[in-house]
Amino acid sequence: MSDNGIEAVKLDGTGPVYDQIRRAIRDLVLNGAWPPGTAVPPEHALMERLGASRMTVHRALVQLAREGLITRRRRSGTIVANPPASHAMLDILSIPDEVRQLGQDYSFQILSRRDARPSPEVAARFELKRSEQVAHLVTLHRSGGQPHVLEERVIHLATVPAAAAERFETTPPGDWLLQHSLWSQAEHAISAVAAGERESGLLEIEQGEPCLLVERRTWNQNQPVTAVRLLYPGGRHRFIGRFGPYGAV
Structure with a gap:
């Protein structure tokens, strides 16, 4: 993903940081900015970009995976999931x-x-x-x-x-x-x-x-x-x- 892609992840300042991250990525997926198959920035890149801890970023990504919006693969990284x-x-x-x-x-x-x-x-x-x-x-x-x-x-x-x-x-x-x-x-x-x-x-x-x-x-x-x-x-x-x-x- 390009720098412009990760720069699109913006927090809204409302509620817990992990939920802000979750909503920011969710909105990029749902509005089509990140179509299916798009590589989601790795945890360390999101940590650096957002000033968040690894645990906070990890929690947000786990929740997005549970919602079916992203797919986490052991070797090939995290991508935006196909529609159900x-x-x-x-x-x-x-x-x-x-x-x-x-x-x-x-x-x-x-x-x-x-x-x-x-x-x-x-x-x-x-x-x-x-x-x-x-x-x-x-x-x-x-x-x-x-x-x-x-x-x-x-x-x-x-x-x-x-x-x-x-x-x-x-x-x-x-x-x-x-x-x-x-x-x-x-x-x-x-x-x-x-x-x-x-x-x-x-x-x-x-x-x-x-x-x-x-x-x-x-x-x-x-x-x-x-x-x-x-x-x-x-x-x-x-x-x-x-x-x-x-x-x-």
Whole structure:
């Protein structure tokens, strides 16, 4: 960022200094002066420019990251975040379509897979019977090279036996299921959770940052098809539901 960029950070003299810094940077982001992808001055530069302590500057930047206005990366520094992606709250999501609607390139990686009876931890997480045979997959989806969502999924092999032979080399599990299985009922829940150590490393966010957890289960004529947990970095996403007097529209 040029000197003119950091000189645009001006305190208004009202309230705690950390909040003045937060508001000054927030306003530059929201009014378009610092568009998405703009490098935010490093902490030491802001300290020198504003005469503030490292703790004060750090506190302001942490709060801006929690608000989803900036993205802090361990190695490449801090940048202005892209506007949050919007999701239709009641849809069965196609993550590749979701990413492409943002104008970004999509990619995915299967991080792990195990076809067997579920472990006690997996059974508890997805409310499974220990006798069920499932494919347990962990997938990282990327948008423009950046982690988009971390997916953990179980597929009931008794209901979808073809999944046992599928390698998911070109199509991620969720889209493959939409193309190769039927569902008649679904339920989902959305909650806010803090990123754990493993999740934060995979999503390239700080440990403890807020995330949106979407949990969904689907059935076909009372037979379970799949259950999935989708962990989205909270600052990069928002969910939308449109409804009328008689339900979703």
